[in-house]
Structures are given as C-alpha cells and as structure tokens.
Amino acid sequence: MKKVDCMTHKNIWIVAEHHQDIIQPVTKQLITKANQIKADKKVTVILFQTKEQKLEQQLLNYGPDEIITVCDDRLKEAPDSLIADLLSQLNHKFQPNSILFGATVIGRSISARLQAKLLTGLTADCLDLKFEENLLIQIKPSYGDNIMCEIVCPNNYPQMATVRPNVFMATEIQNKEAKIVIINDMNFIEDKRITVYEEIPLLSKSDSIANADRVIALGRGMSGKEHINKASRLATKLGAKIGVTRPLTDLPSFSVDDQIGQSGSSIAPKLLITLGVHGAVQFTTGITKSKYIVAINNNPKAPIFDIADYGFVGDAKSFVEALLKLIQ
Amino acid sequence: MSVMLKEHQQMLHQMVVEFSRKEIKPLDMLIDKQKGYPKALWDKIVETGFLGLIVPKSFGGADFDPIAEAQTIFDIASNNASVAFTLEGHYKTVDQLKKYGKETLKNKYLPQANKRIFGFGSTEPQGGSNVMGHTASAVKEGDYWILNGNKTMITNGGLAEVYLVLLKTSENELTCFLVDKDMPGFKYGKQEDFFGMRGTPVGEIFLENVKVTEDYMVGKIGDGIRIGDNAHYDARINMGAIAAGICQHALDIVLDYATERKALNKPIIDLFSIQNKITEIAIAKENTQLLYEEAAKLKSQDKPYDKVSTMAKSYGSRAAFSACDHALQVLGGYGYSNEYPVEHLLRDARALQIAEGSLEKMVIEISKSVQSERV
Amino acid sequence: MSLNIVVCVKQVPVSNNLKIDPITKNMMRSSEPGIMNPFDQNAVEAALKLKERFDAKVTLLSMGPKNFEITLRQGLAMGADDAILLSSRGFGGADTLATGYVLSQAIKAIQNVNLVFFGRQSIDADTGQVGPIVAELLDWPQVTYISQIHPIDEKSIEAVRLMEHMQQSIKVKLPAVFTVRSELNVPRYPSPRSIMLSYQKEIKVWDEHSFELDLNRIGIQGSPTVVRKVWNPTKVDKETELLGEDPERAARKLLHVLRARDII
Numbered sequence: 001m002k003k004v005d006c007m008t009h010k011n012i013w014i015v016a017e018h019h020q021d022i023i024q025p026v027t028k029q030l031i032t033k034a035n036q037i038k039a040d041k042k043v044t045v046i047l048f049q050t051k052e053q054k055l056e057q058q059l060l061n062y063g064p065d066e067i068i069t070v071c072d073d074r075l076k077e078a079p080d081s082l083i084a085d086l087l088s089q090l091n092h093k094f095q096p097n098s099i100l101f102g103a104t105v106i107g108r109s110i111s112a113r114l115q116a117k118l119l120t121g122l123t124a125d126c127l128d129l130k131f132e133e134n135l136l137i138q139i140k141p142s143y144g145d146n147i148m149c150e151i152v153c154p155n156n157y158p159q160m161a162t163v164r165p166n167v168f169m170a171t172e173i174q175n176k177e178a179k180i181v182i183i184n185d186m187n188f189i190e191d192k193r194i195t196v197y198e199e200i201p202l203l204s205k206s207d208s209i210a211n212a213d214r215v216i217a218l219g220r221g222m223s224g225k226e227h228i229n230k231a232s233r234l235a236t237k238l239g240a241k242i243g244v245t246r247p248l249t250d251l252p253s254f255s256v257d258d259q260i261g262q263s264g265s266s267i268a269p270k271l272l273i274t275l276g277v278h279g280a281v282q283f284t285t286g287i288t289k290s291k292y293i294v295a296i297n298n299n300p301k302a303p304i305f306d307i308a309d310y311g312f313v314g315d316a317k318s319f320v321e322a323l324l325k326l327i328q
Numbered sequence: 329m330s331v332m333l334k335e336h337q338q339m340l341h342q343m344v345v346e347f348s349r350k351e352i353k354p355l356d357m358l359i360d361k362q363k364g365y366p367k368a369l370w371d372k373i374v375e376t377g378f379l380g381l382i383v384p385k386s387f388g389g390a391d392f393d394p395i396a397e398a399q400t401i402f403d404i405a406s407n408n409a410s411v412a413f414t415l416e417g418h419y420k421t422v423d424q425l426k427k428y429g430k431e432t433l434k435n436k437y438l439p440q441a442n443k444r445i446f447g448f449g450s451t452e453p454q455g456g457s458n459v460m461g462h463t464a465s466a467v468k469e470g471d472y473w474i475l476n477g478n479k480t481m482i483t484n485g486g487l488a489e490v491y492l493v494l495l496k497t498s499e500n501e502l503t504c505f506l507v508d509k510d511m512p513g514f515k516y517g518k519q520e521d522f523f524g525m526r527g528t529p530v531g532e533i534f535l536e537n538v539k540v541t542e543d544y545m546v547g548k549i550g551d552g553i554r555i556g557d558n559a560h561y562d563a564r565i566n567m568g569a570i571a572a573g574i575c576q577h578a579l580d581i582v583l584d585y586a587t588e589r590k591a592l593n594k595p596i597i598d599l600f601s602i603q604n605k606i607t608e609i610a611i612a613k614e615n616t617q618l619l620y621e622e623a624a625k626l627k628s629q630d631k632p633y634d635k636v637s638t639m640a641k642s643y644g645s646r647a648a649f650s651a652c653d654h655a656l657q658v659l660g661g662y663g664y665s666n667e668y669p670v671e672h673l674l675r676d677a678r679a680l681q682i683a684e685g686s687l688e689k690m691v692i693e694i695s696k697s698v699q700s701e702r703v
Numbered sequence: 704m705s706l707n708i709v710v711c712v713k714q715v716p717v718s719n720n721l722k723i724d725p726i727t728k729n730m731m732r733s734s735e736p737g738i739m740n741p742f743d744q745n746a747v748e749a750a751l752k753l754k755e756r757f758d759a760k761v762t763l764l765s766m767g768p769k770n771f772e773i774t775l776r777q778g779l780a781m782g783a784d785d786a787i788l789l790s791s792r793g794f795g796g797a798d799t800l801a802t803g804y805v806l807s808q809a810i811k812a813i814q815n816v817n818l819v820f821f822g823r824q825s826i827d828a829d830t831g832q833v834g835p836i837v838a839e840l841l842d843w844p845q846v847t848y849i850s851q852i853h854p855i856d857e858k859s860i861e862a863v864r865l866m867e868h869m870q871q872s873i874k875v876k877l878p879a880v881f882t883v884r885s886e887l888n889v890p891r892y893p894s895p896r897s898i899m900l901s902y903q904k905e906i907k908v909w910d911e912h913s914f915e916l917d918l919n920r921i922g923i924q925g926s927p928t929v930v931r932k933v934w935n936p937t938k939v940d941k942e943t944e945l946l947g948e949d950p951e952r953a954a955r956k957l958l959h960v961l962r963a964r965d966i967i
Contacts, residue, residue: 121927377894390895
C-alpha cells in the first residue's frame with residue numbers, strides 16, 4: 001500500500017513515559033515535534049497508568065489532539081512484553097501512521113519488542129523527523145562520517161522511531177479540541193514467567209548531564225589524570241557537570257553515561273565549556289541546543305570553533321588553571 | 329619486529345599489550361617506590377595465567393613457544409621492567425625442569441608452575457660466576473639426598489616457593505635439585521635492597537638438612553653446570569627482551585614529552601639534538617629486539633642459540649642503559665626528578681649488566697663461542 | 704538439566720570513522736579492523752560466570768562477514784565452548800528486524816537453548832533493538848539493561864535492571880533473553896592457555912541454507928527500513944569571538960563576558 005495514497009493511518013502516536021507521576025521531558029518534546037510536522041494528521045498520546053494516577057493534565061499542557069488512556073493497576077511494574085502486547089492490541093484497533101518513543105531504557109526495550117511483533121521498521125535515535133504525505137522521514141547521522149541519512153519504512157505500518165531526550169524542544173501549547181479516550185476492554189495477558197517485584201528510585205538522576213545548566217566537556221586533549229582533576233575543580237567552582245567525548249569513556253573515572261553526543265546524551269545547558277574537544281560531528285550533534293559554547297583547543301582549525309560563541313586557541317590545562325585562579 | 333606471529337601468538341600479544349597498558353603501566357612508578365608488587369596486581373597476573381605461559385598443555389599450561397614467550401616479556405617490560413624480570417626468572421627455571429626433570433618430578437611440579445613462582449638458586453655468598461668455588465652440597469644417605477647450604481641473589485627469592493638449586497655432589501661436580509619451601513629445613517633468608525628493578529624480589533634461601541628422594545634430582549649427577557649454563561642461555565633471550573622493552577618505554581616517554589614541551593614556542597622534538605637522542609634510543613631498541621628475536625627463533629627451531637642470546641643480553645644491557653641515559657637528558661630537570669618515571673628506568677636498566685651473568689662474563693663466553701666457530 | 708547459553712556478539716570497528724557504501728548506503732564493514740563490541744564482552748563474561756557455577760555450555764553466535772571470526776576467537780579465548788558465524792551475502796544489508804529474525808532462527812536451530820545474552824547496544828549502530836526483537840520472535844521474556852545477575856537455580860534467575868531513574872528487581876523463569884550493561888561485570892582477560900586452546904576449536908560457519916529460514920525475511924528483502932538518501936550537512940558557521948593568546952588574559956575576558964551576559 002503506497003503511503004502517499006493512503007487515506008487511513010492518520011494518527012501519530014507518542015507512547016508516554018512517566019516516572020513517579022511525572023511525565024518525562026522526552027514525551028513532551030515528542031508531542032511538540034509531532035504537532036509541528038503533523039500537517040493533516042492527528043497527534044495522539046498513548047498513556048498507560050494505574051487507576052489512581054491522573055497524568056493526562058501534564059500531557060494536555062503540550063497540546064496533543066488526543067490522549068488514549070489505559071488505566072489499570074496491572075500496569076504497575078509491568079514487564080516490557082505486557083506493554084508491547086497492549087500496544088499491539090491498540091495498533092490493531094486504531095491503525096496509527098507512526099509510533100514514537102523516547103530513546104530511553106524503557107522506550108528502546110518496548111519499541112523493539114513491538115517492532116518484532118508487528119514486523120515493521122524501527123529507526124533508533126533520530127535527530128529529526130518530517131512527513132512527506134503519509135511517509136515518515138527519519139533522519140539520523142550515519143555511524144561515523146560527517147553524513148546524515150534519511151531512513152524510511154515504505155511498505156509497512158506503523159512507522160516507528162525513537163528519539164533521545166533533548167533532541168527536540170518542548171513548548172507548552174493549548175489545544176482546546178483535545179480529546180481523552182479511555183479504553184477499558186484491553187486484554188491483559190499475564191506472563192507467569194516474569195515478575196517485576198521491586199522498583200527502587202535512584203537519586204542519581206540529578207547528576208545527569210542531560211539536565212545540567214552548566215556543563216564542562218572533556219575531550220582527548222584533557223584526558224590526562226592531572227587535567228581531569230583540574231577540570232573537576234573548575235566544575236565544582238562553576239557548579240557544572242562534567243561530560244566527555246567517547247574516547248574518555250574508557251577511562252576509569254567515566255562511563256558511557258557521561259558521554260555527550262550521538263552515542264551519548266544530548267545536552268541543552270546555558271553554558272558549555274569544551275576543553276580539548278575537537279568537535280567531530282558525533283559530538284556536536286549532542287550540543288547544538290546549548291545557549292553559549294566556549295571552546296578551548298590548541299588547534300585553530302578544530303571544527304569545534306565553527307559552532308562556538310567564544311574560543312581560546314591554546315593549551316586547555318593552562319586556560320583552566322588561569323580560570324581557577326580567578327574564580328574564588 | 330622481525331618475526332611473523334601466528335594468529336594465536338598475535339592474540340596473545342594483543343592480550344598482553346592490553347593487560348600491561350591497563351593493569352601494569354599505571355602502577356609502574358608505585359612498584360619502584362614501594363619496592364614490591366601491590367597484591368591486587370600480582371593476584372591478577374597469576375589469575376590471568378601468565379605463570380603457565382610455557383608450561384605444556386598436558387600440565388595445564390599454555391604451551392607457548394620461545395618466540396611468544398620473548399614477545400610477552402617485551403610487551404610487559406615496555407610498561408614495567410620488574411614484572412618482566414620476575415616472569416623471566418620464573419620461566420627460565422620452569423624451562424630447566426621441563427628439559428631435565430624426571431617424569432615423576434615433572435608430573436608433580438609442572439602443574440604447580442601455573443600457580444606458584446619458581447626461582448633458580450646458583451649464586452652463593454662467596455661467588456657467582458665461579459660455580460666450582462661453591463660449597464652448598466648434596467650428600468647421599470641411603471635412598472635420600474641431604475641438602476645443605478645457602479643460595480643468594482636469587483631472582484624472585486622470597487616470593488618464589490619452588491627452587492632449582494645447584495649443589496656440590498663432589499669436589500668437582502655440581503648437580504641440580506628441586507626444593508620446595510614447604511620442605512622441612514628450608515628457610516627464607518635476607519632480601520636484597522637494590523638500586524633498580526625494585527619490584528622484583530631478590531633474596532637468599534637456606535637449606536638445613538633438607539631431605540629429598542632421587543626424584544628431586546634434576547638431570548643426572550654432574551649435570552649442574554650444563555643446566556646452569558642452559559638456564560643462562562634461556563634467561564638471556566628474555567633479558568634481551570627486557571632490555572628492548574626498557575628502550576621502548578624510554579622512547580614512549582621521550583616522544584610524549586618532546587611533543588608537549590616547548591622551547592621558544594616550538595615543541596622540542598623539532599630540535600636536532602633531541603631528534604638525535606630519539607634516534608639513538610630507537611635504534612637501541614631495534615637492534616636489541618633483532619638479537620633476542622633471532623635467539624628465540626633459533627631456540628624454537630631447536631638450533632644452538634647460546635651465542636646469540638648471550639649477545640642479546642650483552643648488547644641489550646648496554647644499549648638500554650645508554651638509551652635511558654639519553655632519555656633522562658631529554659627530560660632534563662624532570663628526567664632527574666623522582667616524580668617522573670625516567671630515572672627509575674635508568675636504574676632498572678643498570679641491573680641488566682649484572683644479572684644472569686656479568687658483562688665481563690659475556691665477553692669471555694662470546695669470544696670463546698666465536699673462536700670455536702672458526703674451527 | 705544444565706544451562707545451554709548463547710551469547711550474540713558483534714564485531715565493531717576500532718575507530719568510529721567508517722566508510723559508507725555509496726550505492727547500498729550501508730556501512731562497509733570489511734574495511735576496518737575490529738574488536739568485540741565492549742558490551743558483548745560483558746555478555747560473554749556473564750555467560751562464563753554462569754558456566755563456572757552451573758556447568759553450562761556457552762555458544763557464541765554472530766552474524767557478519769568472514770572477518771568477524773576474529774571476534775569469535777576472542778570469545779572462545781575468554782572461555783566459550785563453541786562459536787557459530789552466520790555468514791552469507793544473503794544476510795547482508797539487513798536492518799535490525801532481519802538481523803533479529805536470522806539470529807532467532809539460528810538459536811532455534813541450535814536447539815535446547817535456555818538463555819540468550821546480548822550486550823545492551825553496539826557501539827557502532829547503537830540501537831539496542833536486536834535483543835528485544837529476538838526475545839519477541841522466540842516468544843521468551845526479556846530483561847534488558849541488566850546490572851546485576853543473581854541466579855536462583857538453573858531454571859530461574861533474579862536480575863536487576865538499571866534504568867535512568869530507578870532500578871527494577873526482576874525474577875524470570877528460563878528460557879529468556881538478557882541484555883547487559885557494563886556495570887554488570889569486568890570482562891576477563893583471556894588466559895594464555897585459553898588463547899592457545901581456542902585456536903584448536905572450530906568455528907562453524909552457517910549460511911542461509913544451513914538452517915530453517917524464510918528467505919524473504921533475511922537481508923535487504925527482509926528489512927522494512929531503507930536508507931533512501933545520504934548527504935553532507937551544511938555547516939553552520941558561527942561567528943566565534945576569540946579570547947586572545949594569553950591564557951590569563953583570556954580567562955579574565957571570558958569571566959567578564961559571562962558575567963555581563965548573566966550566565967554566571
């Protein structure tokens with residue numbers, strides 16, 4: 001069925017993610033983006049919640065056309081396969097055009113399972129989305145080169161994609177026509193083989209660079225032990241979090257969770273200071289939403305300077321030492 | 329590198345390089361300053377299976393050949409010479425047990441070589457090279473041999489638990505025996521406090537009426553000198569590898585430093601005087617590597633390798649010392665400082681002109697070897 | 704009843720600068736030297752730990768070109784018992800769905816498998832999709848992003864799933880599919896003996912005729928997604944204000960500017 005001619009499949013679905021009764025930023029960001037690109041389609045949020053949760057209002061603030069809600073206490077601590085199965089039932093009933101998820105642990109785990117259930121395509125970590133008629137164009141960078149790709153799923157519905165947090169921006173908007181549809185007749189297939197028996201919230205969320213207002217990014221030029229110590233001191237003084245480029249995730253003090261960029265977090269701080277970062281596209285795709293970028297590198301030709309507001313061409317360690325002396 | 333590594337040797341090489349870089353290199357200076365290996369590091373070395381490198385497969389070892397063995401020593405020595413020196417002392421001892429031990433002894437002790445460190449006891453307080461001046465003895469009493477004496481300057485002495493020792497069985501005869509620290513009458517003696525290679529324990533052992541059966545004789549009566557010589561030739565391949573590894577380490581430090589350090593706004597690596605020293609260090613490493621690799625190749629082909637391995641140590645020990653001296657000069661004040669790694673490299677390198685046969689002994693042996701080739 | 708474990712592993716390029724085939728627009732895998740995907744190393748280590756405890760068999764499985772053999776060798780050298788490489792032109796150009804289909808069919812062909820491990824994602828493609836796809840196609844429960852494993856016995860396992868905001872404790876009955884995080888363990892170095900022995904093991908190579916496969920679901924024809932266009936993004940050239948050559952003066956100037964703009 002050629003997508004251009006299709007008169008059905010007019011809904012863009014966003015599967016809402018929430019934690020401790022708070023809708024996650026990536027869901028809000030996806031609603032905003034979907035509204036921007038929908039043209040003649042509808043933006044629908046799929047909300048799974050327990051009977052006592054009332055999370056619709058948080059979603060309505062971002063202006064979707066519709067919220068399809070499933071309220072059931074069996075959704076508490078539900079395994080991935082249950083959610084995927086419920087989505088499959090909903091898909092069968094409503095035949096959406098596209099289903100979008102945040103590229104989070106839960107988003108990736110459920111979307112991929114659903115993809116296999118529906119035997120359709122799923123593109124992970126899209127940097128942009130747009131429509132040509134009914135065809136969802138999924139844009140992401142290629143694996144290493146300075147190349148962007150357009151990916152499409154021409155012969156299957158639904159078209160599925162995941163997007164990392166902070167790739168898009170969320171904007172509050174009113175939609176007076178918004179409808180809430182409550183579904184009561186879902187078939188809950190209990191899988192006795194798997195039980196989630198405990199959930200413990202982690203306090204470390206506040207350490208995440210994705211939400212930090214000030215970030216210091218370390219690249220190869222700042223990977224020595226002394227350099228890292230000095231940068232840490234600067235970060236403490238500035239109230240900044242430290243992120244790294246990919247090569248530094250191999251060092252004992254860092255992990256893949258500290259990585260900024262295509263394979264790491266997208267960040268949107270007010271202030272980003274990059275130290276010894278070259279500015280390859282795998283890194284810069286993660287920082288484009290930063291308000292002010294200060295780049296320090298001893299190579300004047302480093303591409304980081306193409307996107308920096310302020311630049312210092314010289315030794316990063318000396319610059320950090322100079323800054324440390326001035327901030328008391 | 330002049331040898332073509334086979335696939336499994338290549339994989340071993342990759343593993344050793346990664347292990348050395350991640351686990352050993354960060355502890356290089358600490359090992360020197362603390363005069364010993366952190367327990368966690370040594371446990372990891374044993375757990376990863378380095379001790380069993382040349383133990384035959386049937387005895388639970390890895391069964392790698394002399395080429396892979398030398399390559400491993402080089403890769404480790406490029407990050408810390410002491411660890412390499414400890415392994416060298418272990419391998420050379422295991423090698424003699426493999427070559428000369430009776431089946432019953434090998435069955436008992438080769439599997440243990442995968443987990444317990446071995447050492448070779450030859451030197452005595454009154455002399456090293458002059459083995460016939462030794463007094464430690466083995467006397468037959470019925471079915472047993474009674475062993476008495478002390479051996480000093482043993483590489484790994486104090487850490488090693490199993491020793492091959494050369495004992496006088498008569499006025500003109502040296503015989504090799506295996507002793508185990510758990511035997512009654514075995515005692516550890518003094519530990520040396522050396523200028524360099526400070527991670528490698530060097531110490532003495534005492535044997536007081538240690539009683540062993542005939543099985544514990546390695547080789548036949550009177551084979552002691554031959555076994556001692558063979559131990560030297562085997563050791564010297566790896567000593568060459570250690571020398572080359574020290575050169576490589578020096579080269580890495582110098583290149584890092586000279587590209588960062590500036591004089592008159594340009595990195596000092598642009599200066600001819602520095603490039604000169606870099607060249608000397610690089611050639612020292614290359615030459616030494618060619619020599620020990622050639623010796624390893626000959627050994628793996630069952631051809632005579634004594635002359636070439638002795639040359640590898642003779643040449644390599646001097647080349648490494650000179651290379652480290654150059655490196656120290658390049659780093660200048662930092663080179664002379666205890667806070668930078670160059671000065672301990674120089675101290676480590678100096679040991680190579682003494683251990684496993686002094687430079688002077690090398691001269692005698694090589695010139696004898698060369699003369700005998702003319703006949 | 705002992706454990707029969709499969710670990711799906713992938714070779715990734717050492718550097719991240721890859722070449723793209725201009726016609727198929729897929730990654731040209733054979734052009735770069737490779738290493739085992741780091742998260743897959745965690746997966747192999749997890750399997751080996753279970754092997755030590757339960758006398759399990761560990762089989763490595765990989766889909767890729769012939770040069771993926773080196774990665775399978777590395778896994779054998781770590782201590783895995785067997786290795787199977789799924790290699791054929793017909794498998795090429797597969798997206799995650801086609802890849803997951805081929806792997807799941809191979810797992811069925813191995814028979815009596817009761818646990819499949821994946822690394823959480825590969826450091827090149829980064830999708831993290833294939834594990835859940837295989838779980839769905841096998842109709843097995845999945846536990847993803849595992850940071851702790853506590854086996855109860857050979858039939859059920861407790862695992863901790865580490866997510867961004869919380870961790871879940873999950874009890875699962877085998878057979879199941881696990882994807883693991885690097886927090887789970889430190890992969891062991893292959894011992895010299897393992898390395899030597901691994902070269903005496905044969906790596907089996909299967910193509911699309913070696914096991915049951917619907918040929919319409921493999922390779923390019925089995926991939927619902929298609930790369931339809933690639934291009935070089937135009938560079939956004941911002942006007943960068945340079946802070947000068949002297950670090951002290953530059954630092955002073957920066958602080959002045961940031962204060963003026965109320966950033967700090």
